[in-house]
Amino acid sequence: MKSYFNKIPFFLxxxxxxxxxxxxxxxxxxxxxxxxxxxxxxxxxxxxxxxxPPAVIYISSLANLLIIFWLGQKLFGSRVGIxxxxxxxxxxxxxxxxxxGSIYIFLLLWxxxxxxxxxxxxASKWYIGMFLILISTAFLLYDSLLMLFVLPALFLSxxxxxxxxxxxxxxxxxxxxxxxxxxxxxxLKNLTGVKNILNNEVSLFSNVGLLNAVxxxxxxxxxxxxxxxxxxxxxxYLYFTKHAILNFLKNFAPVVYFTSEFKLLNFSFSPxxxxxxxxxxxxxxxxxxxxxxxxxxxxxxIPALLIPSTVSKSAPDLLRLxxxxxxxxxxxxxxxxxxxxxxxxxxxxxxxxSAVLLVILQSLVTVVDISLREPVRFMQILGK
Amino acid sequence: MSKLxxxxxxxxxxxxxxxxxxxxxxxTYLDKNPVSLSVDEASIGYNAYSILKxxxxxxxxxxxxxxxxxxxxxxPLYTYLVAVSEGVxxxxxxxxxxxxxxIGTFSIFLSGLLLLxxxxxxxxxxxxxxxxxxxxxxxxxxxxxxxxxxxxxxxxAGAFSLLKMLGGKWYWSVTAxxxxxxxxxxxxxQRLFVPLFILSFLILYRNQLxxxxxxxxxxxxxxxxxxxxxFLSVLLGPDxxxxxxxxxxxxxxxxxxxxxxxxxxxxxxxxFFGSEYLLLFFYWARKLLAYFQPSFLFSNGLLLTVTGSYGxxxxxxxxxxxxxAGLVALFKKHITHRKLIISWxxxxxxxxxxxxxxxxxxxxxxxxxxxIAIVTLGTVYLWDVISKLKVFYRSAIVVIFTGLIIWNLIExxxxxxxxxxxxxxxDFMEGTKQSxxxxxxxKDQYQDIIFDPVRGIDGPFIVNAPHxxxxxxxxxxxxxxxxxxxxxEGESYGFDKFxxxxxxxxxxQYKEHTLFVGSPWSFPLNSLSQEKILKxxxxxxxxxxxxxxxxx
Numbered sequence: 059m060k061s062y063f064n065k066i067p068f069f070l071x072x073x074x075x076x077x078x079x080x081x082x083x084x085x086x087x088x089x090x091x092x093x094x095x096x097x098x099x100x101x102x103x104x105x106x107x108x109x110x111p112p113a114v115i116y117i118s119s120l121a122n123l124l125i126i127f128w129l130g131q132k133l134f135g136s137r138v139g140i141x142x143x144x145x146x147x148x149x150x151x152x153x154x155x156x157x158x159g160s161i162y163i164f165l166l167l168w169x170x171x172x173x174x175x176x177x178x179x180x181a182s183k184w185y186i187g188m189f190l191i192l193i194s195t196a197f198l199l200y201d202s203l204l205m206l207f208v209l210p211a212l213f214l215s216x217x218x219x220x221x222x223x224x225x226x227x228x229x230x231x232x233x234x235x236x237x238x239x240x241x242x243x244x245x246l247k248n249l250t251g252v253k254n255i256l257n258n259e260v261s262l263f264s265n266v267g268l269l270n271a272v273x274x275x276x277x278x279x280x281x282x283x284x285x286x287x288x289x290x291x292x293x294x295y296l297y298f299t300k301h302a303i304l305n306f307l308k309n310f311a312p313v314v315y316f317t318s319e320f321k322l323l324n325f326s327f328s329p330x331x332x333x334x335x336x337x338x339x340x341x342x343x344x345x346x347x348x349x350x351x352x353x354x355x356x357x358x359x360i361p362a363l364l365i366p367s368t369v370s371k372s373a374p375d376l377l378r379l380x381x382x383x384x385x386x387x388x389x390x391x392x393x394x395x396x397x398x399x400x401x402x403x404x405x406x407x408x409x410x411x412s413a414v415l416l417v418i419l420q421s422l423v424t425v426v427d428i429s430l431r432e433p434v435r436f437m438q439i440l441g442k
Numbered sequence: 443m444s445k446l447x448x449x450x451x452x453x454x455x456x457x458x459x460x461x462x463x464x465x466x467x468x469x470t471y472l473d474k475n476p477v478s479l480s481v482d483e484a485s486i487g488y489n490a491y492s493i494l495k496x497x498x499x500x501x502x503x504x505x506x507x508x509x510x511x512x513x514x515x516x517x518p519l520y521t522y523l524v525a526v527s528e529g530v531x532x533x534x535x536x537x538x539x540x541x542x543x544x545i546g547t548f549s550i551f552l553s554g555l556l557l558l559x560x561x562x563x564x565x566x567x568x569x570x571x572x573x574x575x576x577x578x579x580x581x582x583x584x585x586x587x588x589x590x591x592x593x594x595x596x597x598x599a600g601a602f603s604l605l606k607m608l609g610g611k612w613y614w615s616v617t618a619x620x621x622x623x624x625x626x627x628x629x630x631x632q633r634l635f636v637p638l639f640i641l642s643f644l645i646l647y648r649n650q651l652x653x654x655x656x657x658x659x660x661x662x663x664x665x666x667x668x669x670x671x672x673f674l675s676v677l678l679g680p681d682x683x684x685x686x687x688x689x690x691x692x693x694x695x696x697x698x699x700x701x702x703x704x705x706x707x708x709x710x711x712x713x714f715f716g717s718e719y720l721l722l723f724f725y726w727a728r729k730l731l732a733y734f735q736p737s738f739l740f741s742n743g744l745l746l747t748v749t750g751s752y753g754x755x756x757x758x759x760x761x762x763x764x765x766x767a768g769l770v771a772l773f774k775k776h777i778t779h780r781k782l783i784i785s786w787x788x789x790x791x792x793x794x795x796x797x798x799x800x801x802x803x804x805x806x807x808x809x810x811x812x813x814i815a816i817v818t819l820g821t822v823y824l825w826d827v828i829s830k831l832k833v834f835y836r837s838a839i840v841v842i843f844t845g846l847i848i849w850n851l852i853e854x855x856x857x858x859x860x861x862x863x864x865x866x867x868x869d870f871m872e873g874t875k876q877s878x879x880x881x882x883x884x885k886d887q888y889q890d891i892i893f894d895p896v897r898g899i900d901g902p903f904i905v906n907a908p909h910x911x912x913x914x915x916x917x918x919x920x921x922x923x924x925x926x927x928x929x930x931e932g933e934s935y936g937f938d939k940f941x942x943x944x945x946x947x948x949x950x951q952y953k954e955h956t957l958f959v960g961s962p963w964s965f966p967l968n969s970l971s972q973e974k975i976l977k978x979x980x981x982x983x984x985x986x987x988x989x990x991x992x993x994x
Contacts, residue, residue: 068704267750271750275861278861279856279860279861288854288856292853292856299667303762304737304740308735308736313731313732313733315726317732318728319728319731319732327721328698340711353492423720425715427716429705429706429712430706430708431700431701431704431705433705434703
């Protein structure tokens with residue numbers, strides 16, 4: 059078995075072909091192509107409405123697959139890399155995002171490149187690392203306003219583990235300033251535009267229903283003799299803090315990723331990741347607690363990657379969560395890897411066998427469903 | 443704390459004090475909050491009254507094992523407990539809710555004992571029972587005159603006895619069988635959960651059970667004997683109607699959004715993989731996992747406030763880190779009964795996830811003991827971690843956390859005492875009691891009293907069952923009710939002077955010597971003569987709920 063995994067190019071090509079075929083199949087039955095295409099932040103800022111060409115999204119997705127493999131291989135070994143890449147290429151989540159032209163596929167490419175840069179710097183491949191960090195920072199910030207929050211948070215979360223020479227390098231700092239200068243100038247020139255885009259992207263607090271509810275609560279308590287206590291416990295700042303915390307927590311619910319509770323593109327019954335993978339996912343998580351030295355890095359970056367979905371009005375936002383998808387794929391792959399390495403009790407054997415059977419069953423159900431009922435569901439949503 | 447709890451008597455004393463505190467939270471204003479008796483509570487109340495007076499339910503069935511009630515075939519145990527309560531306190535709101543509140547209070551103590559057995563240290567018992575005592579989920583369920591609390595508390599008693607049975611004493615086999623099988627007579631969800639729970643217990647503890655074969659045999663034989671009447675009732679009686687009514691296959695969302703008409707007629711293998719049954723399986727998986735959503739767990743799982751706002755979840759927000767720590771500890775530490783807790787959690791969600799509703803705080807209440815065990819584990823684990831920190835950090839964490847707890851508890855008090863009655867009065871048919879009592883005072887002056895069963899502030903969407911409130915609040919003699927002829931025509935139901943049917947004012951305005959009780963949607967209030975309107979009944983939030991109109 060192990061000898062097969064040494065044939066990495068063979069596996070990568072097979073995974074890519076499977077991914078391409080699944081995308082063509084989905085596209086044939088579902089006319090969801092390019093429905094999510096949007097202009098990058100910088101273009102919006104200078105009042106241009108050009109969207110990213112679909113080809114860019116497809117190429118980014120292919121590059122993502124390769125980088126997910128490469129990073130997985132570097133961090134946890136080739137088998138984890140291959141499995142994670144396979145999960146990326148075959149999960150309905152990524153397939154739907156690719157076809158619909160989600161910019162988050164493109165952003166994921168640069169986030170992954172950013173991490174490749176970090177890994178290279180840590181491995182003392184100084185120039186390539188610095189180049190990758192610079193170029194990915196530039197692409198991320200020019201493409202999405204939200205990355206202005208994500209990137210600093212990412213830097214902060216991995217700062218203790220970073221090679222500090224990076225920030226002592228005048229070349230790095232100067233290049234960063236030069237690259238980002240046009241963006242900041244454009245932002246200064248069009249502050250109203252920035253505000254509008256910010257309001258669109260950060261819609262966490264624009265929930266009118268919640269605001270009305272807070273007012274209703276206050277109105278009700280004002281009629282009682284507990285009005286003073288209510289002022290302390292029921293003010294809008296506390297409610298909005300609670301709202302933000304809950305929005306953040308929602309992203310951690312397994313139901314988001316392994317079922318269709320939050321419909322892909324608002325209509326689909328296909329789960330972002332097949333339900334059966336939940337068992338290796340939890341097994342991987344459990345094991346990653348014992349492997350903190352190797353997995354700490356991955357666990358630390360999660361909160362930063364969840365910012366875009368958290369600030370969305372409709373959190374959890376599956377498209378925005380795409381940037382966290384590799385972490386989940388690695389966890390699942392780690393689960394399989396550790397299952398293979400640990401002594402198997404009968405219970406564990408049953409659990410993993412059912413997981414695999416479930417995955418096979420749901421793959422077939424999903425493939426048939428894409429042709430059979432997904433077009434009808436899509437039409438239903440269009441009709442609305 | 444460990445030193446303080448060294449003696450068994452001290453532990454029992456501490457648990458009793460916590461139970462007393464919990465009792466106050468469960469028994470205070472029991473008849474006033476929830477603001478009114480729900481239809482189910484009123485039905486349980488009158489059927490219990492009927493059992494008390496005649497030995498028969500409202501349909502004349504002698505000591506039934508399943509109460510037809512409002513056509514939903516309620517499990518019997520709680521109704522019989524209410525009959526006892528009504529024997530002492532009479533037919534009123536307090537009597538209907540009292541058994542649940544008392545059992546809820548007692549289960550605080552019992553949960554402490556169970557946690558002591560599960561984790562083997564007294565501090566777990568104290569922390570756990572305190573968490574149960576202040577739990578909004580537990581308090582709310584305790585204050586409802588429904589079956590959930592009885593069913594779950596009996597499972598707690600059963601699990602405690604099962605673990606004790608491992609010690610080899612035969613009488614624990616008897617209590618385990620009694621408690622677990624009785625829980626199946628208490629609530630529907632237990633009928634699926636308990637057999638699976640027993641099975642998982644037998645598998646998980648097989649090595650220990652093999653040494654106490656006699657006790658296991660006593661337990662199994664007793665279970666089989668006790669469950670037989672219920673088994674026959676479910677198999678041969680009408681109980682299965684209830685299961686059919688609420689089973690997941692009837693889920694509206696599934697048919698509307700998932701099992702839509704296919705784009706083409708599948709044949710061969712695609713007909714198999716495209717079948718609705720396979721989709722239903724994955725739809726069920728989604729419903730199961732949905733119980734772990736933060737919105738259910740921490741924000742509005744108890745449905746005490748209007749949709750879209752924040753209310754109370756089944757856990758408090760301050761319990762987020764405790765739950766996470768509990769899960770980490772559960773897998774990281776050596777916990778003897780870990781597999782039992784996990785299987786309790788997963789099997790407990792099975793009945794709730796197989797039914798039609800979205801996350802249902804009542805049907806899923808069976809997982810409460812397992813969930814609280816995890817949170818308790820997390821609390822003790824976190825405390826151990828924090829106590830190793832430097833004094834400054836430890837103090838800072840304790841101060842912040844205490845602040846969070848105080849905020850959450852104040853918020854819970856405000857929601858339960860102020861917002862819940864105002865925002866959810868209609869769900870508990872607020873106003874029906876006043877309307878019935880008012881109509882009863884005028885009973886002798888009119889030939890007919892007509893109640894419209896449909897009401898609602900936003901539209902006539904809520905179906906009420908006024909006849910059960912009439913029976914309840916008039917304390918109608920059950921023997922007389924069984925004998926009196928009933929008038930059933932189409933959707934109209936009548937007895938004595940009372941008729942339950944939709945009010946059609948175009949025709950009914952000419953009906954003389956009649957009293958009408960309906961919602962504002964039943965009458966043309968703007969054109970109606972003010973003299974005819976005898977009374978307007980408002981909800982706690984000030985909105986008009988019911989109108990009483992007289993045609994002399």
